[in-house]
Amino acid sequence: MAVKLTDLVQAVSERQLAMERQVAELAGAVKALQARVAELSQPAALHSASAPAAETKPAGAAVKESVPPEKREVTPEMLVVIAAAVTAYLGKKVRIRSAKMLQSPYEVVNPWAQQGRVFVQSSHILRSRG
Numbered sequence: 001m002a003v004k005l006t007d008l009v010q011a012v013s014e015r016q017l018a019m020e021r022q023v024a025e026l027a028g029a030v031k032a033l034q035a036r037v038a039e040l041s042q043p044a045a046l047h048s049a050s051a052p053a054a055e056t057k058p059a060g061a062a063v064k065e066s067v068p069p070e071k072r073e074v075t076p077e078m079l080v081v082i083a084a085a086v087t088a089y090l091g092k093k094v095r096i097r098s099a100k101m102l103q104s105p106y107e108v109v110n111p112w113a114q115q116g117r118v119f120v121q122s123s124h125i126l127r128s129r130g
Contacts, residue, residue: 029088036084040077074099 077097086094 005032018096033081033088037081040108074101 056120079099082099083096086096
């Protein structure tokens, strides 16, 4: 069962061409998603352009400061972006039925308590005799 070198080279080159085509398709999908995100964020940019520049803050910072974590909602724009990303990944159109924000680990665990646990656990490290 000898495989010729030319057959092997041909198979590798065919797979490389297929991979390059797939990468080109994914790059096109990413560009389309970027254009859609820019299109969706345009009205927000126009609205913020009318506000004074000194008062402009990142959208994420405003949400974190003014709204408690349990009251944050998933915006329709976020749903569109999530659906577009999943559609691009799976290759078929998807419909998101529900989405909710989850707590980050830093909102659940008190950093001081975590550091205390680290300190206690590090005190249990056995020293080797040498």
